[in-house]
């Protein structure tokens with residue numbers, strides 16, 4: 001299983017320019033931020049499944065552009081997986097014919113460019129030897145993390161999140177888990193803003209993950225522009241010996 005980082009920034013204008021989007025084996029996308037814009041149209045047309053963590057624009061802007069770009073190039077709809085709350089938010093607020101056309105009706109309802117698939121927390125979808133399991137995380141209502149695994153190993157992508165003890169408890173059972181891509185958006189100086197906007201800062205992340213085995217590698221994503229070095233420095237200084245690495249656009253991992 002190949003994981004390609006198309007975008008991982010917590011905003012625009014910082015060291016990493018593109019927002020959250022991860023590509024698995026060319027056909028499965030996790031979140032559809034502006035990172036998706038780095039693919040050409042042939043590669044876009046190969047994406048069969050999109051899993052959405054939550055409905056914030058920096059994670060879904062590319063979804064609107066994707067379903068338009070690939071229409072007429074695919075024989076089947078792009079399937080968009082998310083919790084019921086996220087699906088209904090996207091239908092109501094994005095694909096509502098005002099912000100963007102409803103591509104679940106285009107070119108016609110019988111053979112549309114996209115289709116919705118509700119995946120509730122705890123459910124697993126199997127796609128070409130990959131299993132993707134949704135886990136509840138504390139961010140906006142309905143937010144999900146995805147555990148993505150093949151028969152050998154795998155990774156957890158938390159999406160944006162704040163403290164969620166049940167997630168780390170669930171991960172203790174996952175013996176194939178080798179990497180966790182986790183939000184750490186703000187430095188400790190912005191601890192209150194992190195709490196208000198339901199993100200981690202270094203101290204809250206370190207506290208939350210204290211029981212996760214050291215063998216699991218933490219890759220930090222969603223660093224807010226301009227705070228990248230400070231956040232990584234605070235993680236390193238206060239991380240109780242745990243190694244953290246900043247995720248980068250263009251990173252590729254094999255599982």
Ligand SMILES: Nc1ncnc2c1ncn2[C@@H]1O[C@@H]2COP(=O)(O)O[C@H]2[C@H]1O
Pocket residue numbers: 010056058160193196197
């Ligand atoms: N209560 C708030 N006060 C100030 N900024 C906020 C607040 N809530 C959200 N934000 C910002 O709005 C952004 C929305 O996307 P993010 O969750 O990536 O990061 C969020 C913060 O940067």
